[in-house]
Amino acid sequence: MLDASGSVAHLVSRRYARCVALTVVALAMTDYIDRQIVVSTFPYLKKAWGLSDTALGALVTTVSVAIAVFALPAARLADRWGRVRTIAAMGSAWSLAALACAVSGNYAQLFAARSLLGVGEAGYGPAGAALLSGYFPQRLRATVLSVFQAAGPLGSVLGVVLGGVMAGNLGWRVTLGAFGVPGLLLALAFLKVRDYRAPAVSRADGAGTAASDAASDAGEGLTEDQTRSGRPALAATVRELFRSRTAVWCYLGGALNLVVLSTFYTWLPSYLGRAYGLSSAQAGMRAALFILAGFVGAILFGHLADRCAAGRPRRRLMIPAVLAAGAWGLLFTAFGVLGPGGGQYALIVVAGLPVAAALGTAPAAVIDVVHPSVRATAVGMATLVQNLFGLAVGPLLTGLLSDAFGLQTALAVMPLFCLAAAAAFRLGSRSYEKDFAAVSGGGPEPVAPGTHERELST
Known part of the structure; x- marks a missing residue:
């Protein structure tokens, strides 16, 4: 069970919590490697199959579309069936799909395999974020989730760099399937991780209710009768997800920010190859610096948001708002004013820092303003919105603009979404403190000392 701060941290050692966090991050890295490595094969696929x-x-x-479609069902499964089991199942599914990409015989088969990869990845983010939010205290939540989300940029770096080298030396098939086996092994290792049980949401008003100590086979700690009477019904869950204006603005702001992030993670290697005359491996290495800057920015600014929120909680969202606006200025100058050269490339790399600032702070704010028993579902809603209106939009819209006006023009236009994201985070910050107080004020009672063996499933 979670304590009054929404954390199970006092029930496990700090070392155990950190080991779980490292395992979560490691599996997330394989997620993003499998997702991103395809961009390094674009020149080879374009040549082999004549693709636009x-x-x-x-x-x-x-x-991203597959993740959006299956994010909520998978997140709800995590809240009901257990976060650990969901992580193991989803990790195994996307790893097998990555292996299927390697044996695709045509574009349609590769497209289908990539879609299945998204289905597998749909539940990992919500389940992983919910698991970590229970293992660490609320005061560290943005920092911890920023480290978790930073696995995206880091995995993308590895995908782009290793993909560029491997595609040139081993071929695109081996490249697409290379990380399927490591991901599968990490996913199965999660079956040894302890899960925790969250208090239920009252169907009447959404307030926390004390759950009994009976452990269920699903690892959630509720009996069948308690499941029927204590768990939030679908309608109550939906109301809880949209009760908070802060959560709604974070859903939207995170999506708008990811339009830009996905655009540059997908198309920057191709732009550098075309505009600077670089090989696939060289373009991957150059693009990796932008993505690596995002990895640093996600952690650095997530921690900064936590520090600033200690004095005034609403600053947790003001930090990504200001940085999103700054990212637009840097990227527009790089592609709308400057041309290929050292100055342009320097601005691109610097822009990688602020453009990823919301990766951890947005989901952390969402988790802060919803009841603990629907955390995974809330992150699932964020995942749905962010993938359907963010990650799915960036690569395809940029491709359409590139075919019509050229890739540099497309990359100059797409950062406008950063300004929209800044506005959304600013609006969310206005209701954050009130929404957070409403949830924390009705939290569950603390767990009595010495009950950790009953509260953690094995």
């Missing part, structure tokens, strides 16, 4: 930029972008977009 729109068709290539669709290979990235279909993953």
Whole structure:
């Protein structure tokens, strides 16, 4: 069970919590490697099958669409069936789909395999975020989730860099399937991780209710009768997900921000190859610096948001708002004012820092303003919105603009979404403190000392 702060941290050692976090991050890295490595094969797929930029972008977009479609069902499964089991199942599914990509015989088969990869990845983010939010205290939540979300940029770096080298030396088939086996092994290792049980939401008013100590076979700690009477019904869950204006603005702001992030993670290697005359491996290495800057920015600014929120909680969302606006200025100058050269490339790399600032802070704010028993579902809603209106939009829309006006023009236009994201986070910050107080004020009672063996499933 969670304590009054929404954390199970006092029930496990700090070392155990950190080991779980490292395992969660490691599996997330394979997730993003499998998702992103395809962009390094674009030149080879374009040559082999005569594909347009729109068709290539669709290979990235279909993953995001699949994640969006299955995010809520998978997240609800995590809340009901257990976070650990969901992580193991989802990790195994996307790893097998990555292996299927390697044996695709044509574009349609590759597109289908990429779609299945997205289905597998749909539940991992919500389940992983919910698991970590229970293992660490609320005061560290943005920092911990920023580290978790930073696995995306880091995995993308590895996908782009290793993909560029491997595609040139081993071929695109081996490249697409290379990380399927490591991901499968990490997913199965999660079957040894302890899960925790969250208090239920009252169907009447959404307030926390004390759950009994009986452990269920699903690892959620509720009996069948308690499941029927204590768990939030679908209608109550939906009301809880949209009760908070802060959560709604975070859903939207995170999506708008990811339009830009997905655009540059997908198309920057191709732009550098075309505009600077670089090989696939060289373009991957250059693009990796932008993505690596995002990895640093996600952690750095997530921690900054936590520090600033200690004095005034609403600053947790003001930090990504300001940084999103700054990212637009840097990227527009790089592609709308400057041309290929050292100055442009320097601005691109610097822009990688603020453009990823909301990766951890947005989901952390969502988790802060919803009841603990629907955390995974809330992150699932964020995942749905962010993938359907963010990650799915960027690669495909950029491909369409590139086919019509050229890739540099497309990359100059797409950062406008950063300004919209900044506005959404600013609006969310206005209701954050009130929404957070409403949830924390009705939290569950603390767990009595010495009950950890009953509260953690094995």
